[in-house]
């Protein structure tokens with residue numbers, strides 16, 4: 028199942044690279060070495076979520092003007108921009124790739140949102156200093172990332188925070204809802220969790 032999803036993601040990424048190479052990244056850093064000297068493959072994969080699927084994700088989280096929506100690995104920032112423009116929320120987008128940050132600035136113009144509404148940051152989404160402020164967090168990230176982030180989700184987020192993940196879920200958290208949603212080209216699986224009160 029997991030490998031089927033990865034295949035779907037990889038196929039989508041490759042199609043995307045083929046269709047619009049300038050904005051897609053499937054990078055390899057062959058100069059990097061592991062501790063044992065073997066080269067490591069550093070993958071930065073960019074596949075945008077179609078707008079109809081973004082809308083479904085924001086609807087699942089019941090985003091309102093009172094929300095602060097984070098998108099960890101924000102790509103071109105479309106989720107942040109739509110949260111701001113269509114739902115009146117504030118949002119924060121984090122991406123590690125400078126090319127995506129440029130895309131985000133273009134998206135902010137396209138969606139006509141301001142820096143007061145959408146805060147775009149370049150950096151590692153596993154090291155977000157103020158993640159506790161989020162009331163909603165969106166993800167379209169590979170399983171390795173979800174696994175690494177999971178402990179922070181459990182420790183740092185406040186009760187009531189909603190999380191929505193596209194195609195890849197947290198390995199140990201049982202979703203409150205799982206939705207199969209038909210996008211323009213394929214079925215997307217969307218998962219939602221709400222952070223519970225911590226037991227004393």
Ligand SMILES: C[S@@+](CC[C@H](N)C(=O)[O-])C[C@H]1O[C@@H](n2cnc3c(N)ncnc32)[C@H](O)[C@@H]1O
Nearest residue numbers: 073074075076100101102122123124151152167
């Ligand atoms: C599949 S794209 C999703 C883009 C966007 N969230 C969407 O759904 O349209 C994943 C994005 O995560 C970024 N990314 C990968 N690892 C990251 C990390 N550790 N920190 C921040 N961004 C990362 C990539 O550069 C890429 O833009």
